Amino acid sequence: MPATESLTIRRPDDWHVHLRDGDMLKAVAPFTARQFARAIVMPNLAPPVTSVEAASAYRDRIISVAGSGFTPLMTCYLTDQADPAELARGHSEGVWVAAKLYPAGATTNSADGVTDIARIRPALERMQDIGMPLLVHGEVTDPDIDVFDREAVFIDRVLEPLVRDMPALKIVFEHITTADAAQFVRDSRPTIAATVTPQHLVLNRNALFAGGLRPHAYCLPVVKREKHRLAVRAAATSGSPKFFLGTDSAPHSRDAKESGCGCAGIFNAPFALETYAQVFDEEGALDRFEGFAAEHGPRFYGLPLNDGTVTLERGGCAVPDSIAGVVPFHAGETLRWRLAG
Numbered sequence: 001m002p003a004t005e006s007l008t009i010r011r012p013d014d015w016h017v018h019l020r021d022g023d024m025l026k027a028v029a030p031f032t033a034r035q036f037a038r039a040i041v042m043p044n045l046a047p048p049v050t051s052v053e054a055a056s057a058y059r060d061r062i063i064s065v066a067g068s069g070f071t072p073l074m075t076c077y078l079t080d081q082a083d084p085a086e087l088a089r090g091h092s093e094g095v096w097v098a099a100k101l102y103p104a105g106a107t108t109n110s111a112d113g114v115t116d117i118a119r120i121r122p123a124l125e126r127m128q129d130i131g132m133p134l135l136v137h138g139e140v141t142d143p144d145i146d147v148f149d150r151e152a153v154f155i156d157r158v159l160e161p162l163v164r165d166m167p168a169l170k171i172v173f174e175h176i177t178t179a180d181a182a183q184f185v186r187d188s189r190p191t192i193a194a195t196v197t198p199q200h201l202v203l204n205r206n207a208l209f210a211g212g213l214r215p216h217a218y219c220l221p222v223v224k225r226e227k228h229r230l231a232v233r234a235a236a237t238s239g240s241p242k243f244f245l246g247t248d249s250a251p252h253s254r255d256a257k258e259s260g261c262g263c264a265g266i267f268n269a270p271f272a273l274e275t276y277a278q279v280f281d282e283e284g285a286l287d288r289f290e291g292f293a294a295e296h297g298p299r300f301y302g303l304p305l306n307d308g309t310v311t312l313e314r315g316g317c318a319v320p321d322s323i324a325g326v327v328p329f330h331a332g333e334t335l336r337w338r339l340a341g
């Protein structure tokens, strides 16, 4: 059978992105808007986006730099003080699509996150009642737990009990990195889903140490062993509606990455679709790419599918060494698919 030379799919969405603010927002948002019709925008600014007014103003700033044709979908940053009434107001006014749970201290700008999930019980109950999805950074923060085990331990200690206690809550297990997470989501009820990033489909933990310390391969949750990468690839390309595209594109300046204490985050927005297409091609699953990129997400969130299409073509796509002062994922490499137009 001849290899597919081009692939046209419904316009996709990114169900997890960090667009930042100020100059960085201006620099990075157009890349997301070029690839995606909509994106779930993470609220971990400094200070975090905890009020409806802050989310609404941030949405306006995004629209002003990303141009028309791109719809930012805003999220509320949950703290121990999360107010059920404020969550419900933001949701009913169409500002907040979902709320994000960062365990306090788990990642970039998570210091104001939740210290104990029991503290946000009233907020979660209200979200369950109104059908507002909970987006979860699924890692425990206990320093005694090995950093490579923090996702699996989170499932046992937090997620499994939560799924049991709140039988109607919609939950997205964000940026899954382990076989444990893929299996947990697959075996859970239909209102439990997961996003998958480009980097967790491509890298295993050897990438962190390939010929030296590699800060640009460092993100959270950290990339895992090869067997986990393979399990995450199998889940993403399985055709299951529980798995969908979420880049977790998380730009940090080159200086902030190449440092004695480098920031976590991979800037993958400029070539995300190209990377995902290459992975689906390698797995012989190009026929399932549209579901992953453009259908499973909106169906889970209860949003309409996008109109319009994008076309990817087989052919060399050179990734620059630097984009707007940020080193992108695959810097200096050539990808095997490119976005047409």
Ligand code: NCD
Binding pocket: 018, 044, 107, 108, 137, 218, 219, 220, 221, 248, 250, 251, 264, 265, 266
């Ligand atoms: C994200 C960031 O920099 O905001 N970093 C990352 O490594 N993914 C935060 C996050 O999603 O954990």
Ligand code: ZN
Binding pocket: 016, 017, 018, 042, 248, 250
């Ligand atoms: Zn993220």
